[in-house]
Amino acid sequence: MGEGQRTVSAADPGLFGPGSVTWQAHADPVMWIAGVRALYLQALHPRAVRGVMQNSDFRQDAWGRLMRTAGFVGTITYGTTDAAERAGARIRKIHSMLGATDPGTGERYGVGEPQLLLWVHCAEVDSYLHVLGRSGFPIGGAQADRYIDEHRESARLVGLDPAGVPANRAELARYFDAVRPELAATEESRAVDDFLRRPPVHALLVPAREVLWRQVAGLAYASLPEYAQQLYGRRAPAAEVVGRRLTVAGNALRCIPARLRWQLPPGHILKAMARLGPGSRPAPHGVRTQAAILNVPGREQRDGGDSATWGTPD
Template sequence: MEQHKSYHEQALQPQQWDYLEHPADRAAAAGADPEPDEPDADHESDQAGQWGLFGPSTVTWRVHSDPLIGLATLRALAMQVLHPEGMANVFATARRVDDPWDRLQWAQRHIGAVIFGNSIEAAMTGARLRAVMGQVGGFSGEGSEFRGDDEELVLWMHCCQVASFVEVTRRGGLTLSDAEHEAYLNEQLRTAAVWGLEPDRVPATRRDLTRYFRRMRPQLRMTHEARAFISSLISPAVPELLALTQRNRPSWAPVAGLAWSSLPNWARGMYSSVPGDGAGSLAPSAATVALHSLRDELHRNRH
């Protein structure tokens, strides 16, 4: 009966930060027969709604089953808070600025439900997110009023996630061709639709995504709240650190520092100083090497 539970009933525990569990892995662990490899079987499952928005044959499942997906989620948060109104959306699902771990777990649960859940779970997750963001409001730096579910703001949140997921996992050693990278971005139009975005407004190629971030950069700034949020990621309180790590895994602070070091150069350049030392001060080339090493270690602990 285990394989018939919903994704939310099998949601990640706080300790499972490193990857979003692949449904096929869960079925195998429960003693179920592995899924057939034939494309027709995948198609039939998709038609029946078993795989929801995606399926075993998609690049999305490969990316989101990677051990570095948790670190990529952290990197996405570090990008999102550079948008002042995006910071408000992050606050909406974090208890306080110096406690980002609830926000990380919240993001993992919701993203995982959309990626690995069935069609109903994906739709319900999107509705829940839109309801939360619809309650966020305030005034921008220019004095204009904004809502958390404004299309431009939701688009920013989505693009930070998509870019982080594929760039961190690929940079850390996940084998993806340029064509598969492009395919992932195109597949993520389905996720964008769940968040309430019009697909024709969402960057669906690497070129379009690069242009989007270039266009957004004048609107970004380093606020006190954003710096406090990033600093709390890199230097978490010890009780939280102990609760979120498992034996034989790298300590959380260096991993969080590596998430910051994996940011694009333009994002790192917005800081007047490095928010921390150790992994948080790695040069881009050294961060790439560290991502490879971390991914290898996580693979060993995972199997």
């Protein structure tokens, strides 16, 4: 065994590692579109969005907030185990100190309530998988289930009991069915919608916002489930049109050389590759070729095998 191989075997792969669906999927550039979709979806839970609005300056520091969120996801995906655990501890500490007030009832509640954390978690997982699958990323049913199962670990980091977190597509669908009566378009959610459509930027960047950001936000919104669009009150193109546009966007973004994309701050992927060696380089085909790792025994029978494609129940 060569020196480089010893370095790879001795290094800490972190919570997920190169053999996970998460490792491969989170390197795809459509994750930025998926992240905006998650914000749209999360904002439809009145208690959750109220907690953000009453404790955040996101309208004044939107890009900083987005980068901090991306940094957290990158750390728990590609960082060392210790770095991921420390990031989770910081999030739990912040949540423990923050609360929100229901203006209608005067009720005071913590933003770290399990039901709110679960909503945020499920909206993120659903959005990541939905956009990945519809944009041409090669993820099938078994891999989608594995991804959901893997992210019970990220749920643990923010303070949830993994046993109570959806572990596959069927459980995730049942969760959304159960929570839908609690969702509503409130003043706060409409403020998030307005912000995502026209985030404040320097005057020189307004043209870029109109050309580039409008496409990102538009695709993110259009990929929402139908019930979410009905709550916001804005229609989107037909599902097949949205699917084609996501595929075009995904293919265009993937034409940008990976190493160039991965140099964007904070560079988690490149740091992970330096730590673990070239064999840790994320690649979309890795989701398919690592079937022996990614398919949990017995799961193929539950979801109809690896030929199924991901779809979000409306």
